[in-house]
Amino acid sequence: MSPWKAAHVGDHFDQIDTPALVLDLDIFERNVKCLQDALAGTGVRLRPHAKSHKCPDIALRQIKNGAVGICCQKVSEAAVFVDAGVQDVLITNQVVGAKKVSHALDLAARARIGVLVDHEEQIRAFAQASETRKVKIDVYIEIDVGMGRCGVDSIEQTVALARQIEQAPYLNFMGLQCYHGSAQHYRLPQERKDAIAATCATATATKAAIEKLGIKVERITGAGTGSVMLERDSKVFNEVQAGSYIFMDRDYAANQRDGLDLPFEHALFIKSAVLSHPTKDRAVVDAGLKASSVDSGMPAVWGRDDARYLKASDEHGALELTVDSTLKLGDAVMLIPGHCDPTVNLYDELICIRGDKVEAIWPIAARGALL
Amino acid sequence: MSPWKAAHVGDHFDQIDTPALVLDLDIFERNVKCLQDALAGTGVRLRPHAKSHKCPDIALRQIKNGAVGICCQKVSEAAVFVDAGVQDVLITNQVVGAKKVSHALDLAARARIGVLVDHEEQIRAFAQASETRKVKIDVYIEIDVGMGRCGVDSIEQTVALARQIEQAPYLNFMGLQCYHGSAQHYRLPQERKDAIAATCATATATKAAIEKLGIKVERITGAGTGSVMLERDSKVFNEVQAGSYIFMDRDYAANQRDGLDLPFEHALFIKSAVLSHPTKDRAVVDAGLKASSVDSGMPAVWGRDDARYLKASDEHGALELTVDSTLKLGDAVMLIPGHCDPTVNLYDELICIRGDKVEAIWPIAARGALL
Incomplete structure (x- = not known):
């Protein structure tokens, strides 16, 4: 696991390092x-x-x-x-x-x-x-x-x-x-x-x-x-x-x-960030296959319509951008995983936020409990 | 992670609990x-x-x-x-x-x-x-x-x-x-x-x-x-x-x-076991999406031609069996992952074998080091 933490209790949302698994409490x-x-x-x-x-x-x-x-x-x-x-x-x-x-x-x-x-x-x-x-x-x-x-x-x-x-x-x-x-x-x-x-x-x-x-x-x-x-x-x-x-x-x-289902809402996000923005129509975030399971398809970009998650490699996620995209190098991009279960199993901790503050950090204690 | 280990140094191959990531030294x-x-x-x-x-x-x-x-x-x-x-x-x-x-x-x-x-x-x-x-x-x-x-x-x-x-x-x-x-x-x-x-x-x-x-x-x-x-x-x-x-x-x-490539051989295996054998043509092993990344396709069954890994769910791998398959409940099945990098990232340890003995256990110390 990482020798340092993605966030600490009391941190502002902006301080959460990426990629991190974020739960909106x-x-x-x-x-x-x-x-x-x-x-x-x-x-x-x-x-x-x-x-x-x-x-x-x-x-x-x-x-x-x-x-x-x-x-x-x-x-x-x-x-x-x-x-x-x-x-x-x-x-x-x-x-x-x-x-x-x-x-x-x-x-x-x-x-x-x-x-x-x-x-x-x-x-x-x-x-x-x-x-x-x-x-x-x-x-x-x-x-x-x-x-x-x-x-x-x-x-x-x-x-x-x-x-x-x-x-x-x-x-x-x-x-x-x-x-x-x-x-x-x-x-x-x-x-x-x-x-x-x-x-x-x-x-x-x-x-x-x-x-x-x-x-x-x-x-x-x-x-x-x-x-x-x-x-x-x-x-x-x-x-x-x-x-x-x-x-x-x-x-x-x-x-x-x-209408068959209860109105459950997205509560789980991968906070990622743009590490490369080589062309106007392409950006790359720091969350790939080791940050989001793709067995049920690519993650969805949350809360913005100028970017689509196109392809995952081990540690990269390639985004396709619209012509008028405002996404910049270093910007945070929130992702909704395609399949939550194997995605959660990639992380050691859930960074729990309320509003824009980190309220708690919950260990994913049974991560990797395969036996 | 699991509160107990899949194997210990000195164990016979048959004693390795499943699923486990096995390296042939x-x-x-x-x-x-x-x-x-x-x-x-x-x-x-x-x-x-x-x-x-x-x-x-x-x-x-x-x-x-x-x-x-x-x-x-x-x-x-x-x-x-x-x-x-x-x-x-x-x-x-x-x-x-x-x-x-x-x-x-x-x-x-x-x-x-x-x-x-x-x-x-x-x-x-x-x-x-x-x-x-x-x-x-x-x-x-x-x-x-x-x-x-x-x-x-x-x-x-x-x-x-x-x-x-x-x-x-x-x-x-x-x-x-x-x-x-x-x-x-x-x-x-x-x-x-x-x-x-x-x-x-x-x-x-x-x-x-x-x-x-x-x-x-x-x-x-x-x-x-x-x-x-x-x-x-x-x-x-x-x-x-x-x-x-x-x-x-x-x-x-x-x-x-x-012939373009060097003669590298498969050294990395997932040891899995049959947990269910409900019909003559189907068995289910205990290694699914949390034991083998499927982004580059399903794992291959190693060393036997009576079974094919058909479908992975979170903790199950469904095998299709030939009519003359000899696979039984509890049998070990060795799998070759489709893509090694994200598969290794699912495990805390590599069980290193030489012949049929566990010679060493190597921590996958950077597993989950996402930041």
């Missing part, structure tokens, strides 16, 4: 409240996904505002949050290998921990290790609801796995993980509606088949920022896992034109 | 020797680019093997290497803003430091600050040799900048940065030959125009892994900056079919 707080308000009184719990922010300061604020706990994607990521005081973490992923199972059970001895399974071998490993160690852990079966990644895609097989979990004394069968990741990014509202309707039909049928055996399906959980209102209103889901809503990246915001 | 050492041997006796110096590895252990080995120093892309990155004992760093980038100029001069007081300029304002800032502090710093003019990013694109303007540098008592005009980044990735050898021939013509003409004023152009520097033999044989360049040759990613290796 007023907007962040509105986003947190917006989703919590939308869920209030519906009986649907919020368990926001912490893979988006990897930041205990944010998780603790989400919980203080009503979230029941958080989701993580990796055992080592979950460990960072448990160390910071989060008491309820669902690892929305399969945990495979003796080392990882052992680390997950270490955490389960200290906090409420859940894991996903989609294969009998995963259940066998957790059944044996949890019994040996006398540590209880929550287990959810992941259903492939249409995204074609992990998850079981037959009711028969899901029922067999539920029965296997029930038979293990230290495994606590909780329910079904029904996350449709790709649906989050469908541009047409009707496509998203259809995808989540199909997800709900699968979840309902699977739940019924399991409960026919007398095994309670307490939780149907899933959903992300791009579809969360659909799951909220489904009468099928009783927990949602949106994560990106606190930040709103360029890709999610592109869906908001249609 | 035998291959790495062959790559280092291969380029050094290719330059021996040519009068062309090697100043390898450290933005690829961000690892002082590697830089010090490159220097021990004959490199004159290193390149960095950021001032904070350079600081990490100077702290580790590297005495000669060229920052191949424009350094803009009072804070950054001041940090660069801090380093120049402790080691030989160079920076690039392509605008009179950058020179003015360094001229004033270096004179105030009585600290000398090397300055190179960046020429736009065809990649259309930073750099001056007229000889007249370059000559004016050289004169401006010469007049500043603490600025040491060294020569020209003539890096053609895009040429590194042209697939056809003839395209690369043409691009570097044009680069050399521009460099030669610019040098002549500057030297006509009695200003010595001591150094013409540039080149990368995809074109380094062309610059070596150019009689124009006297320093080359290849970086990725030590690792060889999938993209650079795709150029090696044609």
Whole structure:
């Protein structure tokens, strides 16, 4: 990491060195409240996904505002949050290998921990290790609801796995993980509606088949920022896992034109600066591939219409300028990342501003927690 | 970062937890020797680019093997290497803003430091600050040799900048940065030959125009892994900056079919593992966007032909399997990243193996050094 800091608490916005990851606290707080308000009184719990922010300061604020706990994607990521005081973490992923199972059970001895399974071998490993160690852990079966990644895609097989979990004394069968990741990014509202309707039909049928055996399906959980209102209103889901809503990246915001989504606002920015301005129609900023993930497209230039982010190389971002552009060497350029999750994972700290002052600096403590 | 380590020195390869960034030391050492041997006796110096590895252990080995120093892309990155004992760093980038100029001069007081300029304002800032502090710093003019990013694109303007540098008592005009980044990735050898021939013509003409004023152009520097033999044989360049040759990613290796390039081998791998195997034709590994940058395409599966890496999401990599695939849940899968530089920047450590043993663990100390 850098031997010096991009900013210090109390700095003016102009003093923040570049590139830096900047969180606008007023907007962040509105986003947190917006989703919590939308869920209030519906009986649907919020368990926001912490893979988006990897930041205990944010998780603790989400919980203080009503979230029941958080989701993580990796055992080592979950460990960072448990160390910071989060008491309820669902690892929305399969945990495979003796080392990882052992680390997950270490955490389960200290906090409420859940894991996903989609294969009998995963259940066998957790059944044996949890019994040996006398540590209880929550287990959810992941259903492939249409995204074609992990998850079981037959009711028969899901029922067999539920029965296997029930038979293990230290495994606590909780329910079904029904996350449709790709649906989050469908541009047409009707496509998203259809995808989540199909997800709900699968979840309902699977739940019924399991409960026919007398095994309670307490939780149907899933959903992300791009579809969360659909799951909220489904009468099928009783927990949602949106994560990106606190930040709103360029890709999610592109869906908001249609009225299906809550009015989340951009709260996360990359502050960059012009380091070269070689021609009238081109400037280069100091934020490239190591400052903004481009897997969902280039970052957007924020708050000015005389520049467009055209191309990223490792440490450069080439901007195309209009003929009347006023951008100068050294000027700050605020960028909205295309995809917030892998972008946040590039930084060690979030520079939190309110108005034009740096109010706090929050460590992205689970950055690089890959194991 | 993860609260526990992926591996320890002495571990067997099978014990390395996943995902982890693995360097094969035998291959790495062959790559280092291969380029050094290719330059021996040519009068062309090697100043390898450290933005690829961000690892002082590697830089010090490159220097021990004959490199004159290193390149960095950021001032904070350079600081990490100077702290580790590297005495000669060229920052191949424009350094803009009072804070950054001041940090660069801090380093120049402790080691030989160079920076690039392509605008009179950058020179003015360094001229004033270096004179105030009585600290000398090397300055190179960046020429736009065809990649259309930073750099001056007229000889007249370059000559004016050289004169401006010469007049500043603490600025040491060294020569020209003539890096053609895009040429590194042209697939056809003839395209690369043409691009570097044009680069050399521009460099030669610019040098002549500057030297006509009695200003010595001591150094013409540039080149990368995809074109380094062309610059070596150019009689124009006297320093080359290849970086990725030590690792060889999938993209650079795709150029090696044609005999233009040195026989660098893949030395850098992501060790991943199968966490889900939901259907006969699909498995999912635990290395996604946060374990491998996909800006130059998906990683390649190494050493097996029954699986292809199809799609990356944040923490998942979906593999397409052949009908006779033998891949099982929990199996290790070695991946070759599409682009090594931003992939290395995702990890805190390089797990260095020799044969099937972990011989060393090298911190990627400049990871995240963005400033």
